[in-house]
Amino acid sequence: AIKKSIVLGTLTLLCLILSSCAAVSDTKVLYFAHSLPTSHPVHKGILDMQSILNEKSGGKLQIKVFPDGQLGSEREVLELLQIGSIAITKVSASALSNFAPEYQITVIPYLFRDDAHLWRNLEGEVGEQLLASGSEYLLRGLCFYDAGARSFYTKEKPINSPDDLTGLKVRVQNDQMSVSMANTLGASATPMAFSELYTALQQNVVDGAENNIPSFVTSNHFEVCKYYTFDEHTMIPDVVIIGTKFWDKLSDQEKNWLRAASKESVVAQKRYWKETIAEQMEMLKKNGVQFTYPNKEAFQEKSRPIMENMKKDPKMKAIIDKINAN
Numbered sequence: 001a002i003k004k005s006i007v008l009g010t011l012t013l014l015c016l017i018l019s020s021c022a023a024v025s026d027t028k029v030l031y032f033a034h035s036l037p038t039s040h041p042v043h044k045g046i047l048d049m050q051s052i053l054n055e056k057s058g059g060k061l062q063i064k065v066f067p068d069g070q071l072g073s074e075r076e077v078l079e080l081l082q083i084g085s086i087a088i089t090k091v092s093a094s095a096l097s098n099f100a101p102e103y104q105i106t107v108i109p110y111l112f113r114d115d116a117h118l119w120r121n122l123e124g125e126v127g128e129q130l131l132a133s134g135s136e137y138l139l140r141g142l143c144f145y146d147a148g149a150r151s152f153y154t155k156e157k158p159i160n161s162p163d164d165l166t167g168l169k170v171r172v173q174n175d176q177m178s179v180s181m182a183n184t185l186g187a188s189a190t191p192m193a194f195s196e197l198y199t200a201l202q203q204n205v206v207d208g209a210e211n212n213i214p215s216f217v218t219s220n221h222f223e224v225c226k227y228y229t230f231d232e233h234t235m236i237p238d239v240v241i242i243g244t245k246f247w248d249k250l251s252d253q254e255k256n257w258l259r260a261a262s263k264e265s266v267v268a269q270k271r272y273w274k275e276t277i278a279e280q281m282e283m284l285k286k287n288g289v290q291f292t293y294p295n296k297e298a299f300q301e302k303s304r305p306i307m308e309n310m311k312k313d314p315k316m317k318a319i320i321d322k323i324n325a326n
């Protein structure tokens with residue numbers, strides 16, 4: 001609570017400074033908060049968005065980036081967007097699913113068949129529908145960033161099959177779908193914020209977690225967890241979101257700059273992602289991390305009830321069917 005009030009106090013102060021700046025020049029600065037470290041390929045994509053926006057607007061519309069969860073967890077920052085304290089964030093679609101339920105479909109295990117299937121959908125009709133769905137909850141989507149596939153990693157033993165997850169406390173993201181994903185696969189799901197996980201792993205509060213390679217590496221979780229299993233249960237994208245409180249106040253030209261800058265930054269972000277993974281895999285091998293390539297069908301089979309369950313909701317079923325047919 002103390003940390004939160006310091007954050008809010010600092011924010012209020014920053015807002016005051018900002019509004020006074022805006023009065024003396026015609027530069028608008030939008031605050032962009034996210035939870036990943038600066039060495040992360042997603043952060044690098046955000047920096048591209050920043051420079052493209054600067055260029056397009058001739059410096060009139062800028063973003064200032066606060067990485068590393070400095071301004072709060074993903075859930076907290078989304079709330080700050082809703083009340084209009086922060087303009088922009090980048091969160092995992094699963095964090096967003098707490099606010100805009102249609103994003104829950106992105107957390108369904110083995111929904112997307114591969115990279116091409118994922119992007120065909122994210123950059124097609126389904127993606128547009130998802131990005132627009134947040135506006136009702138004051139959270140308007142700008143673009144998706146590549147967040148690869150998530151797999152389990154553990155401290156004590158490799159995971160060769162879902163049976164190996166039995167009895168293991170596994171950290172998941174703070175949303176109902178992630179909890180149900182891990183529990184259905186046989187683990188004991190422990191939701192917590194990303195920034196708390198390193199200590200939780202170190203102190204054996206949890207036995208493992210699940211994430212993509214860049215987040216496993218840049219958070220230094222690989223120092224504690226020496227087993228990484230490529231079961232690739234989910235492909236949950238990252239999403240850049242602007243609060244409608246800020247969006248609605250932008251001029252049409254400012255909206256165009258922002259929309260174009262975010263979309264254009266995706267191209268580089270995807271490239272950073274691929275380059276980073278290749279380097280990081282080498283680094284992990286040198287640091288004694290053991291990779292396991294399990295039979296994914298066993299994981300897929302065991303997690304199937306999640307999709308079946310979600311299909312009971314006609315609105316969700318319509319989106320899932322569209323994805324499956326695409």
Ligand code: GCU
Pocket residue numbers: 035036042074090091092147173193194210211212215238
């Ligand atoms: C990914 C995602 C983050 C998220 C994290 C998590 O790294 O990019 O936005 O915070 O997973 O597991 O919490």
